[in-house]
Amino acid sequence: MSYLPKPKLHHPTLPKNALGYTRRDYEGAISTLCAGCGHDSISAAIIQACWELSIEPHRVAKLSGIGCSSKTPDYFLGASHGFNSVHGRMPSVLTGANLANRDLIYLGISGDGDSASIGLGQFAHIMRRGVNMTYIVENNGVYGLTKGQFSATSDKGSKAKRGAVNTDEAIDLVGLAMQLGATFVARSFSGDKAQLVPLIKAALLHEGAAFIDCISPCVAFNNHEGSTKSYDFVREHNEAVNRLDVILGRQPITAEYAPGSVTEVTQHDGSVLRLRKLAPDYDPTDRVAAMNYLQERKAAGEIVTGLLYVDPDPTDLHANMGTVAVPLNRLGDAELCPGSAALARINAALR
Numbered sequence: 001m002s003y004l005p006k007p008k009l010h011h012p013t014l015p016k017n018a019l020g021y022t023r024r025d026y027e028g029a030i031s032t033l034c035a036g037c038g039h040d041s042i043s044a045a046i047i048q049a050c051w052e053l054s055i056e057p058h059r060v061a062k063l064s065g066i067g068c069s070s071k072t073p074d075y076f077l078g079a080s081h082g083f084n085s086v087h088g089r090m091p092s093v094l095t096g097a098n099l100a101n102r103d104l105i106y107l108g109i110s111g112d113g114d115s116a117s118i119g120l121g122q123f124a125h126i127m128r129r130g131v132n133m134t135y136i137v138e139n140n141g142v143y144g145l146t147k148g149q150f151s152a153t154s155d156k157g158s159k160a161k162r163g164a165v166n167t168d169e170a171i172d173l174v175g176l177a178m179q180l181g182a183t184f185v186a187r188s189f190s191g192d193k194a195q196l197v198p199l200i201k202a203a204l205l206h207e208g209a210a211f212i213d214c215i216s217p218c219v220a221f222n223n224h225e226g227s228t229k230s231y232d233f234v235r236e237h238n239e240a241v242n243r244l245d246v247i248l249g250r251q252p253i254t255a256e257y258a259p260g261s262v263t264e265v266t267q268h269d270g271s272v273l274r275l276r277k278l279a280p281d282y283d284p285t286d287r288v289a290a291m292n293y294l295q296e297r298k299a300a301g302e303i304v305t306g307l308l309y310v311d312p313d314p315t316d317l318h319a320n321m322g323t324v325a326v327p328l329n330r331l332g333d334a335e336l337c338p339g340s341a342a343l344a345r346i347n348a349a350l351r
């Protein structure tokens with residue numbers, strides 16, 4: 001972890017958002033990642049998305065596991081809450097934090113090793129529980145921090161830097177998240193900011209489990225010929241199903257679109273997702289069709305990106321459990337602990 005602060009000088013002409021903040025107010029410490037690492041581009045996209053949405057930094061809680069990807073929350077949103085947990089264990093810590101204080105905006109940052117290898121069980125349960133969050137996997141197909149071993153998302157047949165061939169099947173986190181019940185599922189590429197920033201914005205506005213698998217090349221260990229997570233390979237095989245614009249509730253809709261080329265999805269909070277269709281028959285609200293389409297295109301060697309599935313009317317863990325509307329840290333002793341008489345009544349009912 002680096003704790004190097006950036007100088008806090010703001011040029012007076014820097015553009016400001018509705019809160020009067022510049023992009024600099026959403027930055028963190030200076031990154032210590034390798035120059036050209038895809039993870040740094042994802043951090044820049046998160047900064048841009050939060051600035052554009054005028055999110056108050058103190059309302060965000062960013063949580064991560066272990067890995068180069070999990071180090072990145074130190075490099076953005078320096079004024080937000082942060083917790084760097086144990087390898088593969090971010091989902092359970094995020095779930096607990098979300099249950100205790102439902103008023104924060106939860107941002108889970110993880111790696112393919114962190115989520116698909118050691119943390120696969122935790123990944124599965126946070127998705128099926130519908131925890132209200134934005135969960136981003138910075139997917140480079142290797143354990144970058146521990147020097148480039150294959151991770152569980154490395155494609156079968158892909159080659160390591162020194163030529164070893166991966167003989168195991170890859171886990172597709174997008175397919176898994178859809179099957180497990182995530183209500184917003186997208187895939188993007190760290191090298192495509194125009195696609196990634198609106199996806200992050202839409203995910204932050206989504207009131208349920210939002211998952212983004214972001215392919216993020218590791219320039220030190222997985223950017224060579226034979227890798228399927230290199231800049232060149234992803235650029236050549238990237239097939240976007242749609243392009244997204246996010247329009248906040250109450251904002252006038254000004255963009256022009258050709259009739260028949262746009263799908264609109266209104267999210268629970270009133271925000272409108274305008275999807276310019278690139279694959280004409282693609283319907284992002286049909287989970288089963290989306291899963292079939294992904295399998296089909298994968299067999300054809302394509303990496304499908306864009307907003308792949310969204311349920312505009314999601315439920316979340318709090319709704320499913322019927323919890324109180326007030327964050328637990330705002331409840332008093334009497335509400336949190338109903339006392340020995342209530343406990344005695346419960347015990348008596350169980351005898």
Ligand SMILES: Cc1ncc(C[n+]2csc(CCOP(=O)(O)OP(=O)(O)O)c2C)c(N)n1
Nearest residue numbers: 067068069087111112113114142143144145
């Ligand atoms: C319990 C535990 N097991 C193993 C490790 C060693 N370790 C640290 S990071 C890492 C893999 C990180 O890979 P990934 O999540 O893909 O992140 P990246 O560095 O590629 O961004 C491993 C195996 C650890 N820190 N803790």
Ligand code: SF4
Nearest residue numbers: 034037068144218219
């Ligand atoms: S080792 Fe790979 S993942 Fe880690 S900082 Fe360097 S390029 Fe990024």
Ligand SMILES: [Mg+2]
Nearest residue numbers: 111112140142
């Ligand atoms: Mg990795």
